[in-house]
Amino acid sequence: MSETIIEIENLYKMYRLGVIGTGSFKQDLQRWWTANVLRKEDPFFQITQGNKQDTSPETIVALQNINLKVKHGETIGIIGKNGSGKSTLLKIISRIVRPTHGTVRGKGKISSLLEVGTGFHQELTGRENIYISGYILGMSKHDIQRKFDEIIAFSGVEQFIDTPVKRYSSGMYVRLAFAVAAHLEPDILIVDEVLAVGDADFQKKCLGKMREVSQAESRTILFVSHSMQAIKNLCDKAVWLHQGQMQAFGPSAAIVNKYLTSTQDAHLLQVWHTQDEAPGNDLVRIRSVELEPQLASPDAPLDIRTPLTVRVQFWNMQEETVLNIGLHLFTASGECVFDLPSPAVTCAKGLVEGECTIPGNFLNDGSYYVSIIIVRDTSISLYYHEECLRFELEDYRENIQWYGKWWGAVRPQFPIQLKQAMLSIPQDSI
Template identity: 70%
Template sequence: MSEVVIEVEKLYKMYRLGTIGTGTFRRDLQRWWTTSVLKKTDPYFHLQGDNTTAVNKESILALQNVSFNVHHGEAIGIIGSNGSGKSTLLKIISRITRPTEGVVRGKGKVSSLLEVGTGFHQELTGRENIYISGYILGMTKTEINRKFDEIVAFSGVDKFIDTPVKRYSSGMYVRLAFAVAAHLEPDILIVDEVLAVGDADFQKKCLGKMREVSQTDGRTILFVSHSMQAIKNLCDKALWLDHGKMQAFGPVSAVINNYLNSSLHTNLRQTWANPKEAPGNDWIRMKHVELIPILSDPDAPMDIRTPLTVKFQFWCLKSEVHLSVGLLLFKATGECVFDLPSTPTLTKKGIIEGECTIPGNFLNDGSYYISLGFVKDTSVPLFDFSECLSFDLQDYRGDIKWYGKWWGAVRPKFPFELKQTNKVLY
């Protein structure tokens, strides 16, 4: 087992709502003296037993009893919804802000990429800003000189390197800023949401550089991202935060699966025992409708590879009805992906069953809902059961290194191959 390079122990961070500091100069001074000089507990931070909710109506706990260790050479992905405390945790580890309670211990040089472009001056050229930003981030002039050409090439703004950055586009500005930070040589690299900005080429370069730092150079990385595919490809372990509390810390796939399953907004099953209480009318009454994902691992989330079986039952209340059912799949935004009719069938009074399977590797990732439309004689609408099922499909890329949004409502996996010919080009 490699040595521990980051140790976080019982970390809390409290913020007061609507005020800066404690609210008065006297209490700010007392707090500074107690915590900085006497090295004692913050006098204005009190936990009531094991209570880890907001301390009072004027305060909120951004982090609550967070503890974990990071070993040398590990890449740790930090996941969670907005406001869960991810950026606060990175700022404390980076020593940008202090914890209210708890301890963070670290070994080695730490470099943080939390705000891309920090230290850039609008009136200075790209060349001058490389040197200024490099100094701010801890590089020496010798290091900057040695890496200057590599930084410029990485950024892709070589034609404009002697132009004031105020004339750069936002994309050029971000590229140059990240290029400087990406060529640091820290023992620990802390990165917060670099994939939230920039185009596809920029994202690919960001992840490629971080993968090089982690796997080739053996450095430790803490990486925050909302791209689960990027986390899976880059990181060994994952830390899941929810409202400041640590929900899980361990192997990346297991933690991500638990996180995705917890955040799904699904309605996979509805059942009615009595036709009088079931949705419908004088022709049709629903009995049961269900979406069954076909998963080899029942704990895994549904993703684009997962076949989905729709099963339903209904009471047919009339005899001799030439009946068909349309299965309509919609994106969450309302666009219809397909309308699939069943084979028209002559039905009698009683319970009718239907089943349809949507194959895996057909739909794109995203949120969907299903509606059922009952039709007589292939032309007369009888009953529409709108939005009876809803589900989310997660992304899956495998070995593909493209992490941007995949285009299209569908994402079929058709046979598509390249073949080398024996023809010689002159």
């Protein structure tokens, strides 16, 4: 059982909204007066029933009652939507901002990488920037000198090391900056979204380095990312923050699943109960469209393995017509993935139902929407119900150590093989 290296207790952070201006100066005076002269409770921050309740409408609560223990050597992922308090939490642990209430205690040296290129200056050369940035991130002169060659080699900008970085391409700049950061050796490393910059190749390099670092035994890492795949692969545990509160904490795979299920922006069912309000025309009217994912378990996220069943019901208001439907699937950017027509069927007046199942392991991850067309005599379009269903598929990868965006609109599992065709014959034996 390893020891606790960071302990977060009852942590709160509030921000006052609005511009700092004369109003705030007055408020500052007022605050100072009540707190220090009258010795009363801070009027902007009061405790009611054991909970921190903010009385002023102009403050927002960025973090609320965070309690967390991080053990030595653990890699912890922090997930949540934008504005859920992830970065604030990292900033507090990095000593950049102060909490409003509560404490963080810890042991060992912390380095935080909240952006790539902290302390870099455009006018300075690559060499000068390596030193300045290294010092700012907490490296000693000795450390930098020892790793200098390694840093340059990792960045791949040897030729330009004595050129001001303002003449670098943005890619070179980012590579050099990350190279410095990657050679830090703290006890606790705090990383925020480094993967958001650079090209796919560079991201791969970053994640590779992260993996290398996280496997070094003595290192404890706190890692914020929007890449669920990266969190699942790199982190032992994950924290899910929602509106400043800790929604869940536990093994990363389970937490990621919970998080994904809750965030999926899906538009899976549309029903109209009377014909008057239903979309359509005098010939046909839609009663319902529905997308039912065939989930393995109720709390599983909608990922690329999930088969999806689309059902549509409509009222046919014509006598004896030959009808068929078409299912159009589009990617979020509006490209049609497929246009699937049903067989034509002779239908009487009344309700007509269609169903189609898109198999699992067919679509790639991403957002999709469905449109449905109703056709008479396989030639005349009666009604086109556009963008009636919308869904998002999460990524799922097994045994793949690459985290970049997978290409393509579809990711089918056709049989594909690789085998050794012939052994190479040593030259001298010929």
